[in-house]
Amino acid sequence: MKKPLFILAALLIGGAAAVLPPAGCGRNSAGHPAGKTIQYHCPMHPAVVSDQPGDCPICGMKLVLMEQEKQPGAAAAPSVPGLTAVSILPEARQRMGLVLGTVERRMLTRNIRTSARIVADETRLFRVTTKVEGWVDKLFVATTGQAVRPGDPLLTIYSPQLVSAQQEYLSAVQSAGWLKDSARQRLRLWDVSDEQIDRLEKTGQVEKTLTLYAPSGGFVTEKTVLAGQKILPGDPLLVVADLSVVWGDADIYESDLPYVQVGMPMELALPYWPGKTFSGKVSFVSPVLDRETRTLKIRLEIPNPDALLKLEMYGDAVLRFSLGEKLTAPESAIMKTGERTYAFRDDGAGKLVPVEVKTGVRSDGYYEVLAGLNEGDRVVTAANFLVDSESSMRAALDALSGK
Numbered sequence: 001m002k003k004p005l006f007i008l009a010a011l012l013i014g015g016a017a018a019v020l021p022p023a024g025c026g027r028n029s030a031g032h033p034a035g036k037t038i039q040y041h042c043p044m045h046p047a048v049v050s051d052q053p054g055d056c057p058i059c060g061m062k063l064v065l066m067e068q069e070k071q072p073g074a075a076a077a078p079s080v081p082g083l084t085a086v087s088i089l090p091e092a093r094q095r096m097g098l099v100l101g102t103v104e105r106r107m108l109t110r111n112i113r114t115s116a117r118i119v120a121d122e123t124r125l126f127r128v129t130t131k132v133e134g135w136v137d138k139l140f141v142a143t144t145g146q147a148v149r150p151g152d153p154l155l156t157i158y159s160p161q162l163v164s165a166q167q168e169y170l171s172a173v174q175s176a177g178w179l180k181d182s183a184r185q186r187l188r189l190w191d192v193s194d195e196q197i198d199r200l201e202k203t204g205q206v207e208k209t210l211t212l213y214a215p216s217g218g219f220v221t222e223k224t225v226l227a228g229q230k231i232l233p234g235d236p237l238l239v240v241a242d243l244s245v246v247w248g249d250a251d252i253y254e255s256d257l258p259y260v261q262v263g264m265p266m267e268l269a270l271p272y273w274p275g276k277t278f279s280g281k282v283s284f285v286s287p288v289l290d291r292e293t294r295t296l297k298i299r300l301e302i303p304n305p306d307a308l309l310k311l312e313m314y315g316d317a318v319l320r321f322s323l324g325e326k327l328t329a330p331e332s333a334i335m336k337t338g339e340r341t342y343a344f345r346d347d348g349a350g351k352l353v354p355v356e357v358k359t360g361v362r363s364d365g366y367y368e369v370l371a372g373l374n375e376g377d378r379v380v381t382a383a384n385f386l387v388d389s390e391s392s393m394r395a396a397l398d399a400l401s402g403k
Contacts, residue, residue, distance in 0.1 A: 040065055041390070049393075064092040080342045083354040084395040086387065099382035100346055101330040103373045108323040108363045110259045116248030116268060116300055118313040124242035126215040131233050132190050134159030137209045139227040141220050141238060148214040154238060155225065156209040162190060166206040173201055218242035221311070246309050248280070248300035250317055257296065259321040260285060266300055268315040278302050278309065282319065328366040333379040334359060335388060343373065344380040344387050352380060352387055 040063035042048040042056035054063050088098065137156040141148070148154070169183040187197055192210060200207065222239035225231065248268060252260055262285055268278040280302035289296050300317060302309065309315075333343045334357060341359055344352040360368030373379065380387055 049397075061095070064089060064095075080340060080354040080356050082395055083342070083388070083391040084398060085347070085351045085353040086390045086394055087351050088387070088390070089350075093383075096383040096386050098380060098387065100378045101333055101381035103327065103329045103369060103375055103377040103379060105325050105375060106328050106366065108326045108328065108361065108366065108368060110321040110323055110361060110363055112252060112256045112259060112319040112321070114250045114252055114317050114319075116250040116315050116317040118302075118309050118311055118315065119247050119249055120221065120241045120243065120311055121245050121247050121301070124216070124218070124245060125221075126218075126240045126242070127236055128154055128212055128215070128238040128240065129234055129236055130157055130191065130210075130212065130231060132157065132159040132161050132210070133232055134162065134210075134230070136225055136227050136229045136231060139225065141223060144220055144223045146220045147218070148220060148240060149217045150214055152214040154212050154214055156211045157231065158209050162192070162210050163206055163208065165190065166200055169197070169200065170204060170206070212237075214240055216240055216242045218244075219307075241311075243307050243309075243311070244303070244305055246302050246304045246311070247283075248302055248315065248317060250298050250300060251290075251293065251295035252298055252319075254289070254294055254296070260296075260298060260319060261321070264319060264321060266317055266319045268300070268302055268309075268317050270313070270315050276308075278304070278315075323361060323363065323368075326360070326368045327373075327375055329357070329359075329369050329373055329379055330381045331362060331365045331367055332381045332384070334367050335384055344384065344391070345373065346378040346380070348378075352391070354388075354391055 040050045040053050042059065042061055042063055048056050048058060048063070050063060053065075055061070056063060088096070134157040137158045139155045140153050141155065165183070165186055169180070169187060172179040172183040184197055188194070190210070191212070196207070196211075218241045220238055221241045222236070225235075225237040231237065260282065262282055264282050266280050266282060268280065270276060280300050282298055283301035284299035286297040329343060335342055340356055342354050342356050345355050347353050355372050357372035358370040360370050362368075
């Protein structure tokens, strides 16, 4: 009466899977002890089961021996419902491509990947303006995007007010000290440098124009003035951006918030420049979450000494957060069904035992193990699904036979 049992099990597990009928009951021809159930199965198609050796009708592979102890009493319940421990001989393991990995302690790092838009460092933007009314006499910066060095002349301004102030200073030079100091201070308030004032005092010649110099090295990102244009105090003329350090604006998801901190290291890569990376750090984390995208803005500070990163570029950023030393299992060993998470552990006696596992974070191909496995355990990392299919089939057969 074994034949209907095997056919029913195959229909329950594999549907269309082929099943070889058993050779009969009682002691088998191979002379195995009567205390064991002797069965053969296909490593690639676990639903193919027979009481005698032969070839798989599906793939033609030799059927391999599969033994299970007959225990009249109640057997120990499997650690994962619907699965049971299975014995797979070394030859069968080799054919299946079964590989074991080790549960061990290792340093874990949480990698957070996001895209970043390159923008100017706002603390390195310099707006060039003037405090006197006048006209632009000469413009040394011809175009937007022009590179300048610190102290380079940008433009000259003719201002009748400034000419009058210089004449007053020359007159005050011959007068009491406080008049001279007052006149000198007035020129300083109009951004006339001490060097220019000393030259005025030394030569006695009033300079017709005031020269404005670059406050920093970088690139002219805005230019709103032309030669001959009349300007008023406070008018924006130029913006110089120092791009030796740039910012990267990026978004992260809520699930990554516990791992993002100001000062943590990061790396930026450009998709069109393989092998080139830029190192930096997180300099700011926004206190406000975007309610539409459910993301948080962060700011990356990236040194850019060669100006290879251009404004409005996009790059791939990776933030690394050290989680410390954790007990880990290879990611390929962990099987998730939605309801349960489990792995197959080698018990050292030839059996693969399904064990329920509680996992933590995932990083660099490993899962943190919170419960279910111990350090040094050997777990299946390849051919898991074949082992899982074998285990579920054996559990179904045991249930049908009343074990």
